[in-house]
Amino acid sequence: MLRQTFLWLSHRQGIFRFVRNNRLARRFANRFVAGETIDSALVAVRALNAKRITATLDLLGESVSRADEARATAAHYVELLDRIAAEGLDANVSVKLTAMGQDISDTLCIENITQVLERARQHRTFVRLDMEGSAYTERTLQLFEEHLFARFPEEVGIVLQSYLRRTPADVANAIDIQCRVRLCKGAYKEPATIAFPEKRDVDATYVACMHRLMSEGKYPGLATHDEAIIEQAKQYAREQGISQDRYEFQMLYGVRRDLQELLVREGYRMRVYVPYGTQWYPYLLRRLAERPANLAFMTASIMKEQFAKRR
Numbered sequence: 001m002l003r004q005t006f007l008w009l010s011h012r013q014g015i016f017r018f019v020r021n022n023r024l025a026r027r028f029a030n031r032f033v034a035g036e037t038i039d040s041a042l043v044a045v046r047a048l049n050a051k052r053i054t055a056t057l058d059l060l061g062e063s064v065s066r067a068d069e070a071r072a073t074a075a076h077y078v079e080l081l082d083r084i085a086a087e088g089l090d091a092n093v094s095v096k097l098t099a100m101g102q103d104i105s106d107t108l109c110i111e112n113i114t115q116v117l118e119r120a121r122q123h124r125t126f127v128r129l130d131m132e133g134s135a136y137t138e139r140t141l142q143l144f145e146e147h148l149f150a151r152f153p154e155e156v157g158i159v160l161q162s163y164l165r166r167t168p169a170d171v172a173n174a175i176d177i178q179c180r181v182r183l184c185k186g187a188y189k190e191p192a193t194i195a196f197p198e199k200r201d202v203d204a205t206y207v208a209c210m211h212r213l214m215s216e217g218k219y220p221g222l223a224t225h226d227e228a229i230i231e232q233a234k235q236y237a238r239e240q241g242i243s244q245d246r247y248e249f250q251m252l253y254g255v256r257r258d259l260q261e262l263l264v265r266e267g268y269r270m271r272v273y274v275p276y277g278t279q280w281y282p283y284l285l286r287r288l289a290e291r292p293a294n295l296a297f298m299t300a301s302i303m304k305e306q307f308a309k310r311r
C-alpha cells in the first residue's frame, strides 16, 4: 500500500514544486542524490573512487517533452563525459532515452544519443541506457539493437528487469548478440499480465538470468542490494571458475554503503549509480517505494543532527 502511494506521488509535479522549496525534504534527498550540479556529482564520484568504487552518473530527468530540452540534456551529457575525462575519474554515464527525446521522435532521440555515444567513444568510455517503465521496453530494445549497438558495440549497453516475464528471452537475445547488460529487479509499477507480482518469482528470475549472463554474457552488471542474491553470485562464480574481472556488482548511491565497501575489500568490482540534478523527486520516491523504512531512517538521522546542533 505504502509502495503504491510513493509510486503514485512520484508523478505529482505539483507536490515536487512544494517539496523542492522545503529544506528538510532537500536534506532527505541528499542521502540518495549527489546534489543538483555536475560539480557536486563529481565530488561524490571522487569520494567513491578513493574507496576503489567506480561510478555511473545519471542526470536526473525523464519524459522530456520538448526538442530543445532533449538537445540540452544530450549537450549536458557530452560536457559531463568531458569533465569525467579531464578530471581522470573512473566513471561512465547512464542515460534514459526519454530524456533524449524518445517521446518526441525516434529520429531526435537517435540523433541526441548518437552525439553522446560519439563522445563516449572519443574518451573510451561507456553509456548505459537505463530501462524505464514497460511502455518503453520494446521500443528501447529495438532502438538499441537496430540503431545503436551495430554502430557502437563497445560503448553502449542495456538494462533488463527481472520482474518482467519477457526478460529471460531478452537475456537469451543479449547473449546471442553479445551486448552488455545491467540486470536489475525493476523499479516501476507494472501489471501482473506482464510482470511477476510475487517477489519470490522476481528473485528466482533474477538468479536464473544472472547465472546465464555470468556464464555466457559480456561483462554483466549485477545491480542489486539483495545480500542473498549477491551470495549466490559469488558462489556461482567460484563453482564455475568465473574470475572477478568478468562481471561487476552495482548499487545505488546511498544504499548499503557497508556492503559496497565490504565487496570491494573482498576483491569484487563495485560500481555505484550516482544520480544528480534538479529533477530528483521521482527518483527519490521510487527509492522510498522500495523501502518505506527509509523514510523513518532519514527522519531519525535528520532529527539526530538537528538535536546535536542545538546542544
Ligand SMILES: Cc1cc2nc3c(=O)[nH]c(=O)nc-3n(C[C@H](O)[C@H](O)[C@H](O)COP(=O)(O)OP(=O)(O)OC[C@H]3O[C@@H](n4cnc5c(N)ncnc54)[C@H](O)[C@@H]3O)c2cc1C
Pocket (backbone or CB within 6 Å): 129, 130, 131, 132, 159, 161, 184, 185, 186, 187, 188, 223, 224, 225, 226, 227, 250, 251, 252, 255, 256, 272, 273, 286, 287, 288, 290, 291, 294
Ligand atoms: C546500479 C543500479 C541501477 C538500476 N537501474 C535501474 C533501471 O535502469 N531500471 C529500473 O527499473 N530499475 C533500476 N534499478 C533499481 C532496481 O530495479 C531495484 O528497484 C532496486 O535496486 C531494489 O532492488 P534490489 O535488487 O536491491 O532488491 P530488493 O529485494 O528490493 O531489496 C533487497 C534489499 O536491499 C536493500 N534495499 C533495496 N532498495 C533499497 C533502498 N532504496 N534503500 C535502502 N535499502 C534498500 C534492503 O536491505 C532490501 O531488503 C537499478 C538499481 C541499481 C542498483
